[in-house]
Amino acid sequence: MGLGNLSNSQSQISNWVLKHNLCVVCGACVGICPYFNYIDGKVMLMDFCTQETGKCHQICPKLVIPDVSSSEAFEMQSSMGTYKDIVMARAADEHIRQHAQYGGFTTAMLIYALQKAWIEGAVLTNKGDENSSTGIFAKTPNDILACSGSRFNGSASLSVFNRCLRDNQKKIAIVGLPCQLIAVSQMENLSDEGEAIKNSIALKLGLFCTWALDFRRLREYLKKQGIHQRILKYDIPPPPEESFKVLTESGWIQFPLQEIRQLIQYGCTSCLDMTAEASDISVGMAENQAGWNTVMIRTQRGFDLFSQAVQEGVIETCSIPEANRIHLQEASLSKKKRGFNQFQTIRSEL
Amino acid sequence: MMNTIFQKNGGVRLLLQGNEAIARGALESGVMFCAGYPGNPSSEIIETLAEAAKTLPLYVEWSVNEKVAIEAATAASFAGCRALVSMKQNGVNVASDFLTNLTLSGTHAGIVLITCDDPSGISSTNEEDARWFAKLADIPLLEPATPQEALDMMRMAFDLSEQIKNIVMFRSVSRLSHTRSDVVIHHLPEISSRAFFNIRQSFHTFPVVAKHKQRHEKLNQAGDQFEISEYNTYTGPEHPELIVITSGCVYMYVKEAIDMLHLNENIGILKIATTWPLPKAFIIKHLQRSNRFLFVEEVDPFLEENIQVLYATAAGQLGIKTFFGKSSGHIPFCGELTPSIVLDCLASLFNIKRPEIQFQTHALTLIQDITPLREFGFCPGCPHRGSYYAIKTALLWDNRDGFVSGDIGCYTMGIWPTGFNQVKSVHAMGSGMGLACGYGKLDRFGFQQPVITVCGDSTFFHAAIPALINAKFNQADAFLVVLDNNATAMTGFQPHPGTSHTVMGNKTEPVDIEAICRAMNIPVSVADPYEMLETTKVVYRMLQECGVRVLILRRKCALIQNKEGGFPYTMKVDIHRCRGESCGCNRYCNRIFRCPGLIWDENAKKALIDEVICVGCGICAEICPQQAIIRL
Numbered sequence: 001m002g003l004g005n006l007s008n009s010q011s012q013i014s015n016w017v018l019k020h021n022l023c024v025v026c027g028a029c030v031g032i033c034p035y036f037n038y039i040d041g042k043v044m045l046m047d048f049c050t051q052e053t054g055k056c057h058q059i060c061p062k063l064v065i066p067d068v069s070s071s072e073a074f075e076m077q078s079s080m081g082t083y084k085d086i087v088m089a090r091a092a093d094e095h096i097r098q099h100a101q102y103g104g105f106t107t108a109m110l111i112y113a114l115q116k117a118w119i120e121g122a123v124l125t126n127k128g129d130e131n132s133s134t135g136i137f138a139k140t141p142n143d144i145l146a147c148s149g150s151r152f153n154g155s156a157s158l159s160v161f162n163r164c165l166r167d168n169q170k171k172i173a174i175v176g177l178p179c180q181l182i183a184v185s186q187m188e189n190l191s192d193e194g195e196a197i198k199n200s201i202a203l204k205l206g207l208f209c210t211w212a213l214d215f216r217r218l219r220e221y222l223k224k225q226g227i228h229q230r231i232l233k234y235d236i237p238p239p240p241e242e243s244f245k246v247l248t249e250s251g252w253i254q255f256p257l258q259e260i261r262q263l264i265q266y267g268c269t270s271c272l273d274m275t276a277e278a279s280d281i282s283v284g285m286a287e288n289q290a291g292w293n294t295v296m297i298r299t300q301r302g303f304d305l306f307s308q309a310v311q312e313g314v315i316e317t318c319s320i321p322e323a324n325r326i327h328l329q330e331a332s333l334s335k336k337k338r339g340f341n342q343f344q345t346i347r348s349e350l
Numbered sequence: 351m352m353n354t355i356f357q358k359n360g361g362v363r364l365l366l367q368g369n370e371a372i373a374r375g376a377l378e379s380g381v382m383f384c385a386g387y388p389g390n391p392s393s394e395i396i397e398t399l400a401e402a403a404k405t406l407p408l409y410v411e412w413s414v415n416e417k418v419a420i421e422a423a424t425a426a427s428f429a430g431c432r433a434l435v436s437m438k439q440n441g442v443n444v445a446s447d448f449l450t451n452l453t454l455s456g457t458h459a460g461i462v463l464i465t466c467d468d469p470s471g472i473s474s475t476n477e478e479d480a481r482w483f484a485k486l487a488d489i490p491l492l493e494p495a496t497p498q499e500a501l502d503m504m505r506m507a508f509d510l511s512e513q514i515k516n517i518v519m520f521r522s523v524s525r526l527s528h529t530r531s532d533v534v535i536h537h538l539p540e541i542s543s544r545a546f547f548n549i550r551q552s553f554h555t556f557p558v559v560a561k562h563k564q565r566h567e568k569l570n571q572a573g574d575q576f577e578i579s580e581y582n583t584y585t586g587p588e589h590p591e592l593i594v595i596t597s598g599c600v601y602m603y604v605k606e607a608i609d610m611l612h613l614n615e616n617i618g619i620l621k622i623a624t625t626w627p628l629p630k631a632f633i634i635k636h637l638q639r640s641n642r643f644l645f646v647e648e649v650d651p652f653l654e655e656n657i658q659v660l661y662a663t664a665a666g667q668l669g670i671k672t673f674f675g676k677s678s679g680h681i682p683f684c685g686e687l688t689p690s691i692v693l694d695c696l697a698s699l700f701n702i703k704r705p706e707i708q709f710q711t712h713a714l715t716l717i718q719d720i721t722p723l724r725e726f727g728f729c730p731g732c733p734h735r736g737s738y739y740a741i742k743t744a745l746l747w748d749n750r751d752g753f754v755s756g757d758i759g760c761y762t763m764g765i766w767p768t769g770f771n772q773v774k775s776v777h778a779m780g781s782g783m784g785l786a787c788g789y790g791k792l793d794r795f796g797f798q799q800p801v802i803t804v805c806g807d808s809t810f811f812h813a814a815i816p817a818l819i820n821a822k823f824n825q826a827d828a829f830l831v832v833l834d835n836n837a838t839a840m841t842g843f844q845p846h847p848g849t850s851h852t853v854m855g856n857k858t859e860p861v862d863i864e865a866i867c868r869a870m871n872i873p874v875s876v877a878d879p880y881e882m883l884e885t886t887k888v889v890y891r892m893l894q895e896c897g898v899r900v901l902i903l904r905r906k907c908a909l910i911q912n913k914e915g916g917f918p919y920t921m922k923v924d925i926h927r928c929r930g931e932s933c934g935c936n937r938y939c940n941r942i943f944r945c946p947g948l949i950w951d952e953n954a955k956k957a958l959i960d961e962v963i964c965v966g967c968g969i970c971a972e973i974c975p976q977q978a979i980i981r982l
Binding site for chain 1: 931935
């Protein structure tokens with residue numbers, strides 16, 4: 001990148017993550033210093049930093065090395081991480097469900113947590129304009145509602161979390177992809193400020209993720225397909241449909257999923273986490289159950305909030321079909337194995 | 351009170367800069383029309399004449415470029431008014447297309463083309479010897495050695511031009527133009543001519559061969575006069591061991607070196623002031639004095655080559671001679687000459703030790719402890735720093751290996767860290783945009799990198815407009831950023847078509863860059879380089895667009911803002927917020943942004959504002975990650 005000899009914290013990101021295109025645009029390194037910028041779906045190295053004991057390399061999720069020696073080590077039982085319960089859930093409020101990707105669980109939980117002063121605001125991803133979505137710190141129910149729906153690309157929303165930390169914001173909720181929650185765990189484990197970071201977080205809501213798309217390449221692809229309008233919504237209908245749909249002002253347009261898979265962020269291919277194991281509560285789609293979410297309660301904190309929300313009728317639940325649970329488990333396991341093998345391949349190529 | 355340079359009376363001794371002496375010489379020759387384009391080391395000639403125009407009956411202008419300048423001045427000559435056109439060596443390139451035709455058509459009233467060459471390219475993009483244009487265009491070339499000669503030879507130049515009816519070239523170099531010495535001035539003439547174009551005359555190049563022949567006849571006439579010119583001299587022993595053949599102000603270096611080496615009994619100096627056409631008989635006569643010759647002249651081996659050709663025509667009569675100079679390696683081909691270089695050369699030729707006092711090294715030892723190391727840098731408050739910061743950021747955001755095609759002005763320093771090394775090419779005035787026309791058509795060969803072309807406001811008018819029209823015409827994908835600081839800042843704030851006054855102080859309606867672009871149906875935006883983040887977003891947005899588009903980054907030169915009342919802020923670093931070297935900053939302001947007003951407190955390990963240097967433009971407040979730089 002023409003920035004000279006990088007033998008320091010930054011160089012671990014630039015020489016490993018950015019140079020080899022492994023960045024998944026989580027935003028953990030953005031906003032803590034002027035050396036990384038995020039714009040339009042991409043994280044860029046701006047200038048050469050000489051800092052040898054900086055934070056960036058300690059929190060980057062792509063610098064976390066899996067603690068297993070072979071993909072055989074992954075087991076079906078633990079493929080979704082630890083959790084207390086797994087159910088199907090949805091927002092009781094129909095209005096929320098209408099705006100939502102699936103069952104509106106995340107939106108309803110956040111609005112509830114905000115109203116109960118459980119949180120003061122939430123780090124979310126907005127819908128973006130002609131440029132990519134970006135992180136925002138939502139402090140009102142309307143802000144939260146405006147962010148509902150899935151994005152399908154990294155938007156560095158952790159940069160907003162970093163800004164919250166700088167502003168001494170407390171009771172922060174973070175909604176993030178698995179990689180982002182791994183980065184947050186790394187931040188919580190920082191030796192000097194980890195404890196303070198931990199204490200400023202009130203809730204970690206993780207989103208299931210198989211992969212995310214490279215925003216700029218997607219935009220380029222859509223342009224080539226003649227779509228220059230703003231994209232209002234994205235969707236991937238459940239198998240066997242094999243399609244990727246975008247909603248523009250002139251309606252839904254469908255593309256073969258196979259072509260879209262070419263636009264997956266390279267860094268996603270070496271990811272081991274499908275169900276956001278480092279969260280309090282993980283949320284995803286419910287297979288064959290339109291209008292519902294699959295929800296995994298992982299921590300006591302998550303359990304307490306979830307139970308309260310159910311008790312007060314904000315969240316409706318039903319049990320998850322066993323076949324769905326097994327499918328999810330299988331999918332998680334296969335992502336782990338695939339991701340680990342890819343990680344080993346990338347590593348050996350360097 | 352009238353400036354003493356412009357006094358009517360002669361016979362007075364004044365301390366004059368070389369360029370002032372040239373201007374005075376032109377006035378003494380009855381010059382009426384003067385035009386030029388600013389460029390170091392020539393600028394003071396037109397500026398001095400513009401000052402004179404306040405009290406004397408002459409017209410002076412900064413033209414939009416050198417070609418227009420020589421054309422405008424030539425019109426005056428055609429209409430019977432003595433005219434002068436002044437420029438630096440690069441300017442002669444621009445003027446040369448007209449020049450090489452003009453010398454076929456011939457001129458009427460005396461007209462002199464002054465070139466001030468810049469050996470070492472101290473403030474130029476090249477190191478060029480403009481004398482070749484005299485040979486190329488078959489016109490007389492004069493090279494004064496001292497300010498006094500510069501003044502006196504101006505009259506010779508005008509008279510000669512009028513006699514042979516062709517333009518005369520007059521060459522100065524930086525050290526002559528910018529030295530000061532005592533000069534005896536002469537009376538200023540009363541000017542009585544009226545501009546009138548005699549319609550029985552015509553000035554064109556046809557029939558070409560006949561005109562070409564006539565041009566050589568005129569040159570021969572000049573050569574005849576040069577044979578008896580008092581400015582060509584030989585000084586020294588009757589038959590010295592070595593003769594130094596020299597021209598221009600390096601003549602003085604040669605004299606000094608010979609004195610210092612006590613070689614006055616051994617070396618003669620043949621000083622040629624009329625360097626084209628050569629005074630052949632005069633030179634051949636002096637070639638008989640010795641068998642060894644050293645050429646010492648500034649930039650190219652012009653005399654060296656031409657005199658050796660002349661020698662070849664008379665070698666049978668002269669016998670075997672040995673020539674030293676650039677070709678033999680005794681004098682460097684590149685870089686400005688100094689007395690020290692000449693001293694070294696003569697000492698080696700005579701196999702003696704040169705005196706111990708080495709000017710440069712001695713001066714260096716004297717100042718090295720008290721002079722801090724400095725690099726080229728934009729002034730504090732310079733809008734270009736903000737512009738390049740925004741461009742750099744936008745190009746990185748864009749992430750397609752974009753780069754900047756540069757041009758000539760203070761912003762040329764974008765090739766260095768002060769401009770974040772953004773500029774990847776610089777050549778001639780307006781060439782950045784010309785290159786952009788090419789990059790903008792390479793997409794068919796797989797070229798996908800965005801290119802930003804920068805040019806200043808004066809450069810835009812000078813030569814970027816034709817290239818911009820070309821980009822529009824040929825549908826090139828080109829993004830021009832005009833760094834409009836409302837000044838020809840680098841050469842000393844000369845007015846240009848975008849400013850609202852002329853060099854003679856008349857108010858004029860500024861030419862509107864936006865309107866020019868709009869007239870071509872080119873989309874144009876304007877942003878303020880002091881608003882770096884906003885500007886970055888605009889640059890980034892425009893990088894995503896296609897076709898020809900122009901962004902004007904408009905903010906007056908910091909030095910003009912200073913003159914007009916200064917800057918709004920006093921800057922301060924809140925040391926409690928400043929993170930210093932630690933993670934999250936790592937001295938971003940003084941290590942990366944590098945405004946000279948931002949310094950480092952080695953004891954406190956915090957950033958600091960240098961109150962003497964900082965002008966208070968306030969832009970650095972935008973770049974501090976901790977918002978520790980505060981505008982008070």
